[in-house]
Amino acid sequence: MTAVEETARPVALLRRRPSPRPPRGSRSATSYGFVALYAALTVAFGILPSLYAVYLAFTTGEGSFAGFANFTKVIGDFRFLPAVGHVAFYLVIWLVSLVVLVTLLAVIVHAIRVRWLSSTLRLVFYLPGALAGASSVLLWLFVLDPTASPVGGLLRALGLSSFVQVIVPAHLPPIFAIIAFWAGAGGWIVIMYGALNNISPDVIEAARIDGAGTLQIAWRIQLPLLRKWISYMGIMSLAAGTQLFVEPQLLSQASNAVVPNDYSLNQLAYQYAFQQNDFNGAAAISLLLLVIALALSAFFVLRGGLFETD
């Protein structure tokens, strides 16, 4: 998923005044006209593909009912568990660094009193978000290749003198986490900054008068008040992270398959569909990923309390 999109979503995190009730229901015919195109797109690209994936996942190539055969097949595939492991390892590193560093940087930037400095820092953090998908991965291929890298000295100091040494399998989860953090963290920092602005200055002032230092204020007041936003960031990033595709895909291509092309779950689904022509197997993997994403998202919409559904 792109960084921009991910950072863009919380625009919507409005706590509004109660939604005003429309006066009468008599004008609904025009209303249907207004929502018709969007509703059609929702059906065509939201609901139908989901249902079709369900259908494929539970049928055989010939269209007869297959029960859970497709699921047992893909889960039993020798590539499935390693892919789960890769994605899980990547997610742990990414989520921990995201939660800790984004919160830390947002608190720091928020504490800066000099306006131009604070806004410049936010822009600097945010700017890499313009590079999403293939572009950011390509940029990091350069950075990770010791012969051309701007930080070649650093890589060599770590004992890595060639690209192949940099991208050994054990390094990949942290590498993907770094790429994702580089492109995605800035948007979240900006959002956390907005949330910090939200905390009433009176509360902070009261704590200061009671003798709380900068660290205590951050730890005892700002952090607890950010908790909802941090969990929102965590859940959205978790859902997005399970979809890992473009990073290993490009790295696989750039390394002559030192990085396998079935490194992540989404890649494995892609292999099923396009190498093995097994759409039913591909649908089964897609469905597993979709259910995870749907569950996380539905949980947050219905329970998270950050969204207004009037």
Place this chain on the structure above:
Amino acid sequence: MTTEQVKDSGVRRGDVSGWSVRTIAGVITTVFVLFFLIPLGWLLLASTKTARGLIVDHPFAPGTLGGLAANWDQLFSFGDGEVTTWVGNSALYAVGALVITLVASIPAGYAMALTEFRFRRALLILTLVVMLIPNTALVLPIFLELNMVGLIGTPLSVILPMSFFPFGVYLTYIYFSTSIPRDLLAAARVDGCREFQVFTRIALPLAAPIVALVAFFSFVQSWNNFFLPFVMLPSSDGYPIQVGLTSLLASTPAFNPSSAGTQSIQLPTLALATVISVLPVLIVFLFAQRFLIAGMTAGGTKE
């Protein structure tokens, strides 16, 4: 110890810890500024260098305009000007999706915010849930669906799925339900406006900021989309630049030794391609940042 002294030492202790906190914060900030900026700055410089200069020269020594021109020539002569086609495709897909997104989501957001109809709340909740699903999650199912109706490989196979943009609908919904006074619409109705005219004459002219915001987010998301076109468009004539980058990467001997041949791409040329692939978005980010950040943090400031 007098009271005066206690207060004094307290202040001084506070100063010392405040000072060290500030130093640590400064160091952390500097490290991360470098982390975020070095790759970007280096990429811009790299696109002006020669292949040899990229390896031999200091990483932050600028190249020459001649170097940039040479890389430009190499890039745009690759595969009989394929790069131009890819950039054109990106523009076609992103703008096409943008137009349909606006036509679909602005009226829908308006109707959900200011009118009443059956399934309104259901549509709203559905919008939220789908909005929070990563957009890659539905790509393979959509492929399977479009494959059934024979659209794979056509521009519509990417434009239509990109036009489904629930986030834009939600933004519009929030905007109309918080920013447009209902009395205004009621007054228009009293004056004899029909429902459609209320929308086109009253609501739409007031909606310029939200139209711009939705347009921007839609454009950026479509331009940067990789997985969807990667899956939908098998032929290289149809690639957008994001997918085209993979072809360039495959022709770069530095990353793919088997590719050395007439069509080979040097590293600085690949760097230039990366710059070009993000240029439209980068420019918008730079010039519209105040506007964007205001949009992104709207939630944080209005609570």
